[in-house]
Amino acid sequence: MSEFLGEVPGGVVPARRRWRRVGRPSLLLILAALVPTVLIALPVVYVLIRSWDAGWSGIVAELLRPRTVLLFVNTTTLTVCVTLFSVLIGFAAAWCTERCDLPMPALWRVLCSLPLAMPAFVASFAWKSLGPEFQGLPGAILILTMESFPLVFLPAAAALRSMDPGMEEVSRSLGHGPWQSFVAIVVPRMLPALGGAALLVTAHMLSEFGALSLLRVQTFTTAIFQQYELQFDNASAAVLSAVLMLLCLPVAWAEMRLRKGARFAKVGRNTARRGSPVRLGRAKPLIMLVFVLLAIVSLGVPFGRLLYWLVKGVSAGRGLDAIVPALWGSLSLAIPGTLVTTLVALPLVLLALKSRGPIARLADRLPYIVHGLPGLVVALALVYIAIRVLPAVYQTSTLVFAAYAILFMPLAQSAIRASAELVPREIEEVARTLGRGPAAAFLSVTLPALAPGLGAALALVALELMRELTATLILAPTGVTTLATEVWSHTNDSAYAAAAPFAAMLVLISGVPVYFFTLRTLNGQRSRAVS
Amino acid sequence: MYDVTRRQLIAGAGLGGVAILSGAVLPARADTVRLALYNGQHRPPVEALVAAFTQATGIEVATRNGNSAQLASQLIEEGPNSPADVFWSEESPSLAAIAEKGLLVPLAADTLAAVPETYHAKDGTWTGATARCRVVVYNKSMIEPASLPPSVLDFAAEAWADKVAFAPNSGAFQQQIVAVSLLKGRDAALAWLKGLKQYGRVYNSDSAAVEAVESGEIETALSNNYYWHALAREIGADDMQSAIHNIGHGDPGTLITVSGAGVLKTSKNADAAQKFVAFMVSAEGQAAIVGAIAEYPLRPGVVSPFPLTPFDQLDPAPVTPAQLGTAEDALALLREADLA
Numbered sequence: 001m002s003e004f005l006g007e008v009p010g011g012v013v014p015a016r017r018r019w020r021r022v023g024r025p026s027l028l029l030i031l032a033a034l035v036p037t038v039l040i041a042l043p044v045v046y047v048l049i050r051s052w053d054a055g056w057s058g059i060v061a062e063l064l065r066p067r068t069v070l071l072f073v074n075t076t077t078l079t080v081c082v083t084l085f086s087v088l089i090g091f092a093a094a095w096c097t098e099r100c101d102l103p104m105p106a107l108w109r110v111l112c113s114l115p116l117a118m119p120a121f122v123a124s125f126a127w128k129s130l131g132p133e134f135q136g137l138p139g140a141i142l143i144l145t146m147e148s149f150p151l152v153f154l155p156a157a158a159a160l161r162s163m164d165p166g167m168e169e170v171s172r173s174l175g176h177g178p179w180q181s182f183v184a185i186v187v188p189r190m191l192p193a194l195g196g197a198a199l200l201v202t203a204h205m206l207s208e209f210g211a212l213s214l215l216r217v218q219t220f221t222t223a224i225f226q227q228y229e230l231q232f233d234n235a236s237a238a239v240l241s242a243v244l245m246l247l248c249l250p251v252a253w254a255e256m257r258l259r260k261g262a263r264f265a266k267v268g269r270n271t272a273r274r275g276s277p278v279r280l281g282r283a284k285p286l287i288m289l290v291f292v293l294l295a296i297v298s299l300g301v302p303f304g305r306l307l308y309w310l311v312k313g314v315s316a317g318r319g320l321d322a323i324v325p326a327l328w329g330s331l332s333l334a335i336p337g338t339l340v341t342t343l344v345a346l347p348l349v350l351l352a353l354k355s356r357g358p359i360a361r362l363a364d365r366l367p368y369i370v371h372g373l374p375g376l377v378v379a380l381a382l383v384y385i386a387i388r389v390l391p392a393v394y395q396t397s398t399l400v401f402a403a404y405a406i407l408f409m410p411l412a413q414s415a416i417r418a419s420a421e422l423v424p425r426e427i428e429e430v431a432r433t434l435g436r437g438p439a440a441a442f443l444s445v446t447l448p449a450l451a452p453g454l455g456a457a458l459a460l461v462a463l464e465l466m467r468e469l470t471a472t473l474i475l476a477p478t479g480v481t482t483l484a485t486e487v488w489s490h491t492n493d494s495a496y497a498a499a500a501p502f503a504a505m506l507v508l509i510s511g512v513p514v515y516f517f518t519l520r521t522l523n524g525q526r527s528r529a530v531s
Numbered sequence: 532m533y534d535v536t537r538r539q540l541i542a543g544a545g546l547g548g549v550a551i552l553s554g555a556v557l558p559a560r561a562d563t564v565r566l567a568l569y570n571g572q573h574r575p576p577v578e579a580l581v582a583a584f585t586q587a588t589g590i591e592v593a594t595r596n597g598n599s600a601q602l603a604s605q606l607i608e609e610g611p612n613s614p615a616d617v618f619w620s621e622e623s624p625s626l627a628a629i630a631e632k633g634l635l636v637p638l639a640a641d642t643l644a645a646v647p648e649t650y651h652a653k654d655g656t657w658t659g660a661t662a663r664c665r666v667v668v669y670n671k672s673m674i675e676p677a678s679l680p681p682s683v684l685d686f687a688a689e690a691w692a693d694k695v696a697f698a699p700n701s702g703a704f705q706q707q708i709v710a711v712s713l714l715k716g717r718d719a720a721l722a723w724l725k726g727l728k729q730y731g732r733v734y735n736s737d738s739a740a741v742e743a744v745e746s747g748e749i750e751t752a753l754s755n756n757y758y759w760h761a762l763a764r765e766i767g768a769d770d771m772q773s774a775i776h777n778i779g780h781g782d783p784g785t786l787i788t789v790s791g792a793g794v795l796k797t798s799k800n801a802d803a804a805q806k807f808v809a810f811m812v813s814a815e816g817q818a819a820i821v822g823a824i825a826e827y828p829l830r831p832g833v834v835s836p837f838p839l840t841p842f843d844q845l846d847p848a849p850v851t852p853a854q855l856g857t858a859e860d861a862l863a864l865l866r867e868a869d870l871a
Contacts, residue, residue, distance in 0.1 A: 065869070066869060067869050067871075131746065132743060132746055132748035213735050214735070216733070216734060216735055216739070226700055226871060227871070228601055228604070229598050229600050229601055229700055230600060230700065230705075230862050230865070230871055383605065383608060384608065387608060387609055387610070387612055391612045394609075394612065394614070395614060473596075473597065474597075474605075478567050478568075478593045478594070478595040478614065479565070479593030479594060479595070481596075485596075489574060489596055492736065492738070493573055493574065493575075493738060493761065495761075495765065496765070497765065
């Protein structure tokens with residue numbers, strides 16, 4: 001259906017149909033896709049085995065406890081509110097910077113992207129040290145929305161830029177008002193970008209631990225941690241994890257539905273023409289004031305508190321010599337972890353594009369199901385399996401990379417897929433007819449064409465891995481610390497001043513992938529249009 | 532149907548090679564002989580002791596930090612494949628739990644002799660190193676110390692609604708539950724927890740609870756004594772809005788708990804591991820530990836630099852670490868009271 005929108009520029013055959021013409025995927029590709037599939041299956045199997053240990057009656061009893069109901073209410077309230085507010089704020093901000101005559105749009109764009117560099121648990125630590133008012137569900141919704149809306153802003157801004165203003169102009173010329181045109185033309189075309197971003201935020205909220213623990217909000221994820229801290233065996237933690245996986249199912253399903261309509265977003269990508277901006281008129285100063293307020297709440301407060309603790313406190317000097325090993329630990333886990341995660345995700349994307357069979361589709365979907373699982377559960381699964389099956393990799397960085405791949409594969413998949421869907425299959429076939437083998441053709445032709453998606457995947461995954469806390473805590477080799485684990489352990493001991501230098505360094509380092517990601521998202525559309 | 536060409540294989544091997552290479556950036560394990568310390572105790576005292584130990588003996592220590600109960604379950608999960616040499620636990624029940632599983636070896640007689648008999652395992656598999664006390668922390672401007680109740684059980688009442696902070700996750704709180712159960716009976720312990728659930732306010736940790744009292748968010752907190760001292764060091768003792776209250780007279784509100792260590796059966800550096808635990812209870816080691824955390828040294832003759840209530844004036848609940856055991860029933864009670 002979506003292929004017949006009648007807007008396909010130049011009458012080019014849609015990408016997906018081109019792919020379908022091609023024969024079966026190679027054995028090599030299938031084998032390569034097996035690796036991520038097996039990895040993803042590990043935590044699922046672990047959760048099922050451990051839940052089974054609780055027995056049917058145990059599972060039912062656990063599910064019917066009033067506490068489980070409370071956890072369910074908290075988890076869904078938090079997730080729905082943060083996602084909704086992030087989408088509203090992110091979309092509104094993107095509309096203002098991309099479609100209106102707002103002065104200094106570049107400044108507002110940067111201010112709306114920068115909160116990405118602030119890990120949620122660092123922001124929470126900053127807010128929490130400000131006062132108790134920010135604890136609890138309302139505070140958590142505020143703080144997490146402030147750190148999440150850039151995840152919506154960036155893709156929304158990119159989509160608005162690439163959208164052909166022609167359709168809107170046609171709608172207006174047919175007598176529809178600006179609002180009508182907006183709802184009828186712009187909103188549907190924004191849905192894939194907004195939906196993808198919303199699902200990212202949702203998955204973050206389901207698995208968030210550090211921030212919520214600091215803000216005293218109990219969700220399934222924090223309860224799983226509590227079980228783990230309380231009990232020497234964790235059957236009931238496994239039952240809660242299984243519930244969390246079930247909560248991820250509708251999310252994964254929604255992502256799949258949205259992607260079916262994904263052709264919307266691609267349409268008109270070759271048009272660089274910008275429509276005439278919406279005149280804000282007298283609302284201009286008011287909107288700028290709102291942007292300033294947004295920047296103060298999302299950036300000013302956390303950065304200000306961080307600086308305050310950096311300067312203040314007798315513990316400031318303590319443990320400062322630990323910053324170099326922690327920085328090294330962060331980089332030596334995050335950089336190879338990013339490469340591994342992206343590499344592992346690549347065959348899944350290629351396989352799903354080449355084969356529409358149910359197995360390929362399942363392999364493609366599986367990562368999204370565990371995406372909402374907390375790092376702790378994935379880490380425990382890997383500990384359980386490594387000790388029994390592969391003791392040689394236990395407490396090595398290999399196991400950390402495996403956990404990273406399991407946790408963040410969907411991010412890499414989505415980013416690579418965006419590029420892969422744009423690559424005409426014919427290019428690779430031309431290379432084949434010119435005498436290249438399939439692998440050589442892939443390496444010399446397809447892979448370079450995937451570069452933008454791979455770049456986005458690398459930046460996004462690197463950003464996530466820098467701040468990954470719980471899997472790293474459990475799986476890292478003994479003696480290895482990272483910036484995130486140091487911030488966490490100092491904050492836990494209420495040594496805010498001691499935590500501050502690590503937190504500041506973490507934000508600084510996170511700025512690098514944020515810079516690349518922002519640059520790519522906001523400028524990628526334009527440069528492609530030029531070429 | 533599938534024809535795998537040599538080039539495909541080479542390309543595949545190349546991709547695999549990259550993955551393996553990137554995995555090998557960090558050495559899998561250090562080559563030098565280092566003690567692997569699983570640490571559940573707060574980091575400042577451990578870092579101080581490790582530095583002193585390495586300086587005194589030349590033996591390096593790699594520390595794996597975590598929560599005590601969590602590390603204990605990890606050790607149980609690892610079983611015979613554990614890479615750990617020493618387990619330093621914030622709480623004795625975690626040590627008792629792994630001792631029960633037969634994961635610890637007896638400590639050297641001299642090590643055990645360094646601290647009073649009450650504070651090490653009967654079978655000699657672990658020893659306490661420092662002790663701390665359950666206390667009530669109160670906000671000085673919100674409440675008069677005279678109006679604090681004579682027993683910790685009294686906090687679980689409507690009169691104290693929204694005025695008591697407590698942390699069910701805290702290992703020390705769980706020991707306090709067991710102490711209440713031992714001294715007053717299981718029903719009283721359950722009623723106490725249900726009352727706290729109804730009238731108290733749950734915090735994620737003792738330190739968060741103490742901070743909440745300090746900031747005026749809530750009147751009182753059930754906590755370990757040293758969290759107050761840690762905050763006092765951060766803020767400055769003279770600027771503190773909160774103070775410590777010892778209930779005393781044998782009430783479970785004043786409970787002595789210990790932090791300690793044991794040597795793993797799987798240790799490949801058993802001598803060095805024994806040396807480490809011996810150093811923990813030596814005069815030098817004890818001074819290093821209690822200089823970094825406001826806990827009581829268990830070795831007689833060592834003095835804490837913190838302004839602690841003298842150990843012999845605490846008049847604590849008559850419950851020993853051995854009686855607390857693995858504190859298993861605490862979890863069952865917490866679940867029955869819907870706190871976990």
